[in-house]
Structure formats: structure tokens, C-alpha cells
Amino acid sequence: MAEPRPHPGVALAAIARDLLWPLVALAAILVVGAIFAPGFLTIGTIDGRLVGTPIDILNHGSKVAIVALGMTLVIATGGVDLSVGAVVAIAAAVTATLVSEQGVPWPLAVPAAVLVGTMAGLWNGMLVTVLRLQPIVATLVLMVAGRGIAQLVTGGLIVTVREPAIDLIGNGASVGLPNTFWLLAAVFLGLALLVRRTALGLLIACVGDNDSASRLAGVPERSVRLFAYAVCGSCAAIAGLIDCSYIRAADVNNAGQLLELDAILAVVIGGTALTGGRFSLIGSIIGAMLMQSLTRLLYMLDVSAEIAPAPKAMVVLAVCLLQSSVFRAFVGRVARRQEAGTP
Amino acid sequence: MIRERQSPPERRSLPHRPRLVPRLDPSVVPSAATALVLVAAFLLGAARYENFASWMVLRNLLVDNAYLGIAAVGATFVILAGGIDLSVGAVMAMTSVLVARLVEHAGVHPAVAIAVAILAGMSFGLAQGSLIQLFGLPAFLVTLAGMFLARGAAFALHPQSLGVRHPFVAQLLNDSLSLHIPLGPRGVVIPITVVVAGAVIAITWWTLRQTPFGRAVHAIGDDEHAATLMGVPVGRVRVMTYAIAGGLSALAGVAFTLYQQAGDPTACKGLELDAIAAVVIGGTLLRGGVGGVIGTLMGVLILGLIQTIITFEGDLSSWWTRIVVGVLVLAFVALQRGVDAIASRRLTSAA
Numbered sequence: 001m002a003e004p005r006p007h008p009g010v011a012l013a014a015i016a017r018d019l020l021w022p023l024v025a026l027a028a029i030l031v032v033g034a035i036f037a038p039g040f041l042t043i044g045t046i047d048g049r050l051v052g053t054p055i056d057i058l059n060h061g062s063k064v065a066i067v068a069l070g071m072t073l074v075i076a077t078g079g080v081d082l083s084v085g086a087v088v089a090i091a092a093a094v095t096a097t098l099v100s101e102q103g104v105p106w107p108l109a110v111p112a113a114v115l116v117g118t119m120a121g122l123w124n125g126m127l128v129t130v131l132r133l134q135p136i137v138a139t140l141v142l143m144v145a146g147r148g149i150a151q152l153v154t155g156g157l158i159v160t161v162r163e164p165a166i167d168l169i170g171n172g173a174s175v176g177l178p179n180t181f182w183l184l185a186a187v188f189l190g191l192a193l194l195v196r197r198t199a200l201g202l203l204i205a206c207v208g209d210n211d212s213a214s215r216l217a218g219v220p221e222r223s224v225r226l227f228a229y230a231v232c233g234s235c236a237a238i239a240g241l242i243d244c245s246y247i248r249a250a251d252v253n254n255a256g257q258l259l260e261l262d263a264i265l266a267v268v269i270g271g272t273a274l275t276g277g278r279f280s281l282i283g284s285i286i287g288a289m290l291m292q293s294l295t296r297l298l299y300m301l302d303v304s305a306e307i308a309p310a311p312k313a314m315v316v317l318a319v320c321l322l323q324s325s326v327f328r329a330f331v332g333r334v335a336r337r338q339e340a341g342t343p
Numbered sequence: 344m345i346r347e348r349q350s351p352p353e354r355r356s357l358p359h360r361p362r363l364v365p366r367l368d369p370s371v372v373p374s375a376a377t378a379l380v381l382v383a384a385f386l387l388g389a390a391r392y393e394n395f396a397s398w399m400v401l402r403n404l405l406v407d408n409a410y411l412g413i414a415a416v417g418a419t420f421v422i423l424a425g426g427i428d429l430s431v432g433a434v435m436a437m438t439s440v441l442v443a444r445l446v447e448h449a450g451v452h453p454a455v456a457i458a459v460a461i462l463a464g465m466s467f468g469l470a471q472g473s474l475i476q477l478f479g480l481p482a483f484l485v486t487l488a489g490m491f492l493a494r495g496a497a498f499a500l501h502p503q504s505l506g507v508r509h510p511f512v513a514q515l516l517n518d519s520l521s522l523h524i525p526l527g528p529r530g531v532v533i534p535i536t537v538v539v540a541g542a543v544i545a546i547t548w549w550t551l552r553q554t555p556f557g558r559a560v561h562a563i564g565d566d567e568h569a570a571t572l573m574g575v576p577v578g579r580v581r582v583m584t585y586a587i588a589g590g591l592s593a594l595a596g597v598a599f600t601l602y603q604q605a606g607d608p609t610a611c612k613g614l615e616l617d618a619i620a621a622v623v624i625g626g627t628l629l630r631g632g633v634g635g636v637i638g639t640l641m642g643v644l645i646l647g648l649i650q651t652i653i654t655f656e657g658d659l660s661s662w663w664t665r666i667v668v669g670v671l672v673l674a675f676v677a678l679q680r681g682v683d684a685i686a687s688r689r690l691t692s693a694a
Binding site: 080127131132133134136137138140141142143144145146147148149151152156261264265268274275304306307308309310311312313314316317320321324325326327330 | 427474477478479480481483484485487488489490491492494495496498499502608616619620623629630660662663664665666668669670672673676677680
């Protein structure tokens with residue numbers, strides 16, 4: 001592994017190139033929003049904290065981004081986790097039940113909920129690494145059963161939470177910015193240090209690129225995968241805490257509904273290859289903010305919450321097409337033919 | 344299935360040893376297990392509840408699951424060819440609203456509206472398949488986007504449930520065309536949706552077993568590369584499986600409209616998971632190549648029986664359905680894994 005360390009400038013240029021299209025798309029949405037939706041970019045201050053649509057996007061986008069960060073690692077190993085929405089519901093249910101019904105103090109309930117998420121992730125990882133199930137199928141099991149489990153935890157009720165500390169997670173702000181943003185920053189920093197300052201990131205990319213080759217090269221392929229799924233489960237659980245905090249209750253029917261889709265799409269938009277082997281954590285955050293800005297813009301343009309997914313799907317397909325090498329080659333061929341046609 | 348027919352001569356060429364218990368063909372094990380679970384679920388219900396083993400319960404089992412059956416057959420095509428379609432439920436909702444809207448607001452005759460809806464579903468599937476095949480995009484991603492798109496389109500067509508009150512639907516489709524069978528004390532009325540589902544299953548069974556297209560679907564799912572080398576038109580067949588799935592989802596949406604007498608944009612959320620679960624429980628391998636529509640039929644009936652048992656139990660909440668289905672899917676996938684492992688070990692020891 002005596003790989004020459006690339007010059008920092010080269011690495012930065014590569015990152016900038018990978019992030020170019022997502023950033024352009026995000027900028028385009030913000031510009032469209034600024035033109036067509038009055039107040040889309042307005043930021044004001046109330047009681048020393050920033051308010052306004054961009055802050056809202058930052059707040060809600062952070063939840064998606066945290067899930068997307070975990071999802072990035074899983075997708076980087078060549079897998080996918082469809083169960084994050086269900087894990088969000090389970091974590092929200094566990095938090096609310098522990099705090100409101102069992103009277104557990106929040107400093108214990110919060111780690112407990114995250115731990116439950118980690119366990120869910122480990123379960124997915126077990127199915128993938130030990131039973132050798134395809135990731136879509138392995139996580140489908142928890143996706144189907146997870147919401148049922150969450151219902152069991154809450155007894156099918158919406159459990160309200162009246163704990164100020166939990167309320168602060170989603171609705172509070174520090175240094176002017178929403179707490180969810182700081183939470184995202186912490187998760188990002190932790191993960192970035194873990195995967196970029198140790199060999200872990202390299203191993204994850206190895207496994208995603210070619211798992212049998214990496215196994216033969218001595219990469220602990222199973223542990224790497226298990227780790228990725230466990231992180232994804234933990235991130236989903238953190239999102240569950242945020243969700244529980246937003247509405248001061250655990251509503252297991254709606255918590256994290258369709259979140260798996262937003263998270264996967266955020267990861268894809270961020271430039272992580274769905275086939276594994278290449279990933280970008282910061283790209284996923286940009287992708288999540290892009291999805292959230294788009295959602296918000298559609299709401300401000302009076303598109304109903306039910307119809308909003310359709311334009312989102314179009315954007316996602318467009319971004320995926322732009323990233324597909326076949327499509328690029330196809331466009332290139334058409335362009336060349338036109339050049340040849342015009343004398 | 345092809346393997347079953349070819350295997351006996353090979354076996355005879357091996358040194359013959361008399362066997363008391365015939366060696367089980369590994370590809371039969373999952374289907375046998377499915378049949379076993381189906382019978383066990385029914386016997387459990389019949390033993391626990393007094394009125395369970397009645398014509399009425401059986402009839403409701405068929406009627407309540409006819410649309411799921413049609414959708415699951417579509418999923419069978421796609422999964423057999425090694426793909427996946429997550430847009431099933433959303434396409435059903437879209438077509439059900441489309442039919443209701445065309446009939447109630449545009450004054451189109453229901454027969455025409457149904458034809459339009461099925462064509463729309465097929466085109467939708469065709470577009471998804473083309474994106475997957477031509478641009479090499481992952482199937483689950485394209486159909487995920489398709490799910491968003493179709494669900495959004497359903498709400499754009501009509502934001503709420505819309506009743507269909509056309510006499511053609513109420514009289515002919517739901518009444519005159521139903522089968523009246525003199526069974527049980529009051530007779531059994533089988534609505535047209537069940538008949539359609541049965542016909543779809545029969546035609547699919549024949550297509551998958553007897554036609555070059557059916558063999559091509561199996562071949563692609565088993566080994567795409569080998570299929571290409573053998574001259575199977577891989578691209579065309581794959582796109583067709585998605586088009587068929589789209590068309591059958593649309594037909595399922597029509598069946599749902601007849602069942603509910605309404606088009607509903609919120610309908611069938613998560614039904615794609617039930618359809619996939621039915622296919623998996625029915626013994627079709629999710630990596631493609633092995634399986635069939637009879638297994639899917641049994642899978643749908645198992646899901647329906649679970650639902651019925653949980654309804655009969657009364658005090659059990661409906662979320663148990665999800666948990667039991669999840670556990671069943673896991674058990675069957677694990678079983679497939681085990682059978683696979685044993686089969687491949689046999690192959691290597693024979694060589």
C-alpha cells in the first residue's frame with residue numbers, strides 16, 4: 001500500500017470537480033427560488049437567532065443529511081439500506097416511550113435510542129455478511145417489519161414527549177444556527193475523521209469496488225460491511241431523535257416515512273457511485289440540502305405535499321442520467337454526429 | 344423448471360444405487376416449503392377458529408387479494424429476469440385515479456378508460472425499462488423515482504378519493520359478470536376481479552413455461568452474460584418485463600378500482616413490498632432465474648391468510664401482519680440461501 005500521497009492541491013481539485021454538478025444544481029434551485037418565490041432567501045433574526053426559509057431548509061435538511069451520511073458508507077460498500085425510515089420510527093418510539101412512560105432521564109434515553117439504531121444496523125449487516133443476502137432484500141425485511149416493531153413499542157399510540165432537553169434537539173438554536181445543524185456538523189466531523197484519517201475509508205471503498213479481491217488482499221470485508229450498516233443504523237436513530245423532537249412526540253406511522261428515498265437520492269446526487277467504491281460525505285450533505293431546498297421551493301410554489309415527489313423524481317432522474325457514463329457517451333456521439341453533419 | 348425436465352437422464356448415467364428416499368431436487372425445496380406454509384397457515388386458522396374453514400372465508404381471501412395477485416404476477420416477471428420494480432403500488436394508485444377521473448369527469452366509457460389506463464401503465468413500465476436498459480441505471484433507483492412520479496401524478500389527477508358511479512362498473516363488471524357458484528348455505532359470488540387474476544396467472548404460467556420469451560426471461564435472470572452469448576435479445580426482453588409489470592400494475596389498479604368502486608390516490612401505499620414479499624415467499628429467487636407464478640400465487644394466498652388469521656384473532660393489532668410478513672420473508676430468503684449452498688456443494692463434489 002505504498003501509494004504516493006497526492007499533492008493536497010490535486011486532491012482538492014478532484015473534490016471540487018466531483019462536487020461541481022451538485023453545487024451547480026443547488027445554486028440553480030436557490031436562484032429559481034429567489035426569483036419565483038418571494039422570501040425564499042430572506043433571513044431575519046428573532047431573539048438573536050436566525051430565522052427564515054434558508055434556516056428552515058438547514059434545519060430540516062440536516063435530518064436528511066445525517067441519514068444520508070450513514071447511507072453513504074453503506075452505498076460505498078456496494079450495498080443499500082432501505083430500512084432507515086423504519087429505524088427512525090423505532091428510535092423515535094424508544095425515546096418517547098422511555099422518557100414519557102418509563103420515566104427514564106433523557107441522558108440515558110437518548111444513548112439508548114441510538115444504541116437501538118446501532119443494533120438495527122448490525123442486524124442488517126449480519127444478514128448481509130453472514131447470510132450473504134443481497135442488501136436490498138436484507139434491509140427490506142426490517143423495512144417491512146420495522147414499523148410494526150415501532151408500533152409494538154408504543155402500543156400503537158402517539159406518545160408525546162414533554163422533556164425540554166429533547167425539545168431542544170430539533171427546535172433549539174445555538175450561536176444563531178439550529179441545533180440540528182450542529183448535530184450534523186458533529187456527525188460529519190466524526191465520520192470524516194474516522195474514514196479519512198484512518199484506513200477505514202480506503203477499506204470501505206475497496207470492499208465496494210471489488211469485495212472478493214479485497215477479501216483476497218486481506219481486507220476484513222465482513223467487519224467493514226458490519227461497521228457501515230451499524231453507522232447507518234445509528235445515524236437513522238439520531239434522525240429519529242430529531243423527528244421525535246420536532247413534533248414533541250413519536251408518531252410511528254409517519255416518522256421517517258419515505259426518508260430512505262430522500263437519503264438514497266441525496267447520496268446519489270452527491271456523487272457517490274451506487275455500484276460502490278467511491279463516496280463523498282460532503283457530497284451527500286449537499287445532496288440532502290438540495291433535496292430539502294427543492295421540497296421547500298415546491299411547497300412555496302403552492303405545489304401540494306402529495307404532488308411534490310413527482311418533480312423531485314424528475315430532478316433525480318436527470319442528475320442520475322448526467323452521471324451515467326452511457327448517457328454521456330450517447331450525448332457525445334449525438335454532438336459529434338451533428339458536427340460532422342454541418343460542413 | 345427447465346432443469347427438472349433435463350435432470351433425469353443425467354442421473355441415470357451415474358452409477359445406479361437404489362434409494363429408499365428419492366433425492367430432492369434443490370429447486371423444488373422452496374416451492375415445497377411454500378406449499379407447506381400455505382397448508383399450515385390454513386390448518387392453523389381452521390383449528391383455532393370455528394368459522395374459518397368456510398366458503399365465505401375462502402371467497403373473501405380471493406376477493407381481497409385479487410389485485411395484489413395481479414400486481415405480484417407483474418413483479419414475478421421482473422424479479423425472474425433479475426430486476427426489481429418498486430413502482431407497483433404507485434402505478435396502481437395512478438391508474439385507479441385515472442380510470443375514475445376519465446369516467447366521472449371526462450364522461451369516457453369505463454371500457455375505454457380501462458384500456459387507456461392499462462396502456463398508460465405499460466408505457467410507464469416501458470419508459471422505466473428503457474432507462475434501466477439503455478443508460479445502465481440501477482433498477483431500484485429508476486423504479487424508486489418512478490414510484491415518486493406515479494404517486495405525484497395520481498394526486499395531480501385528483502387529490503382525493505373519487506367514487507365511480509357509472510352503471511357499467513356497478514352493474515356489469517361487479518354484478519352481471521360475477522360467477523355465482525352454488526356452494527355453502529347462501530352460494531358464493533366470485534367477482535370478475537378474481538376471474539381476471541386467475542386468467543392472468545394462467546396465461547403467465549403458460550408464457551413463462553412454454554414460450555421462447557418465458558425461457559429468455561429465465562435465462563437473463565440466471566446469467567445475463569451467458570444469455571447474451573446464446574443470442575437471447577437481452578435488452579428487448581428486459582424492457583418487456585418492465586412493460587409487462589407496468590401493464591399488470593395498471594390492471595391491478597383497475598381491479599382495485601372495481602373492488603373499491605372508487606379511484607384513490609392514497610391507495611396501495613407500500614403494496615410493492617407486499618408484492619415482492621409474495622414473490623419471495625413463493626420461492627422465486629430474488630437474484631433471478633429460478634421461480635414461477637404458481638409460487639407467487641401461493642405467496643399471495645399466504646399473505647392473505649396471515650391477514651385473515653390476524654383479523655380472526657380480534658385483539659391482535661394489524662401491525663403484527665407486518666412483523667409476521669417480515670419474518671416469513673427472512674425465513675424464505677434464508678432457506679433459499681441454504682438450498683443454494685447445498686446445490687453448489689453438490690455440483691462441486693460431482694465435478
